[in-house]
Amino acid sequence: MERDKHFVLGVYEDEDVLLDAVAQVRNSGVKIHEVYSPFPVHGLDEALGYKRSRLPIAAFLFGMLGTTLALTMQFYMMKFDWPMIIGGKDFAGFPNFVPVTFELTVLLAAFGMCGVFFVSSNLKPWGQPRIFDIRVTDDKHVMAIDLAANAKLDEQQIGEVLKATGASEVNKKNFD
């Protein structure tokens, strides 16, 4: 069977049931492809055994970029390109530059982090995100299980495992 094409979906109503279910499903030896939920569920990353996100590193680098950019821009403009006397202050008085530096640092860190997140989770404009179940954007949690990754079990058996952990529905989803 081809990988990443055929999925069994467990639909859960409640995030606490979902959290227990994730642990039980993993204990029973079924590999989970991904869990989709309409809001952040605390402890889901740990339950799924995900490694720590590297997003903060991206945020830090973008923040540093913002700081550097802001300071360079202001020093260049105020000291060399077009010096102006404002309130009798130095052309390159550091306190003048702090607010803009702060704002640009925050702006670039936030935008950079969002951008990296969108690209890495396939929400980029040219990406084609796969919708497993449209109801995950509303009130349902969906656990997707790749059939090819669980070659030892058939669809029926996986469905039973999901039912046993409290899934309200078990569906099949094929991508072609």
Added chain:
Amino acid sequence: MGKQVIDINWDQKFDFAGTFKKPIMKVLVLGAILLVAGIVIEMMAGGHEEVAEAGDHAYHWYHRLFAAIWVNNIYFAGIAVIGVFFFALQYAAQAGWSAPILRIPLSFGNWLPYAAVITIVSYFIVGHDIFHWTHSYLYDVNDPQYDRIIDGKGGFFFWPMAKGSFPIFFIVRMVVFFAAWALFFNKLKQLSYAEDLEKSDSYWRRTRTVSAIFLVFFAVSSSVAAWDWIMSIDTHWFSTMFGWYMFASWFVAGLSAVTLITLFLKDKGYLEMVNSNHIHDLGKFMFAFSIFWTYIWFSQFLLIYYANIPEESVYFVERLQSELYGPLVFVNLGLNFILPFLVLMTRDAKRHGVFLKVVSVLIIVGHYIDYTLMVQPGTLREHGGLV
């Protein structure tokens, strides 16, 4: 519903005795010795020649002692009330994470009655040398030293009595604030103990209500306290940021104290419910509010620097252009912003006790320096400093 006995693990009860008491007593004795040594050195250093020349406003050795007493009063009273504030904040926000550590900030409030007595009594002893506005000639139109600006502000201290007499309004505010803080603390403590013995959430609701009322009162009182106790030292000067500035300083010092005590008790085997996530949250609090303090500090500085109005900028002229206090301003920013910011930036640093212990000690020392910088330039002029 009657009271039910709930399982309480008494192994976790902290007894302040023996091995805990001894080191603290030793530090107390050491502090007393240093205090005496400091007084003797300051007395020997003299200033006797100047006394004859400068008359009333000459520098005496005890001015230094008075300024130090005032810094300590305000700083530690602040940490004590911040403990109660933190407790109330958690209840008002319906926070769950902080439940295992809440008794630590609450316990800070035990200092409040002592702080109240010490501050009020010491005001009568040191107040005249700390607060310029207590001099009655400032309000006498016929006196050559009459000061129109201070005369205009006088009502804030002396109302309803005559300006220059007894600062009744000031004293009443001080007494009311301390009394209310202590009463709120007492009420919250009672409710918190009662909640432990009751299985219903009725005490929790009452605690939340009392907490919310306290927060409103504290928002106003801490701000007014900041004007009264610290800002009025530089009587001509004013800053609309000052209430926030002092609150930020108190809060971050209080948070560091909570973190430090939590880590200490954790190391001694208490607080078994506290795990690294709680420590992480305390670390985040310290990190965030170090930045908050800096934000306030800088906002106050930037507005004054930019507008450059003499009566405002004198505050920073006294500090930044003084050989004595100038370096301390940068030590202050280094200890309270740059070091906590850099050290606590990563997740691991916020989760490991070693970093947090170092940083919280730095912050507690740093904000002591912050208060010294608020009080000393206005009271001691060129005679201040840390050593």
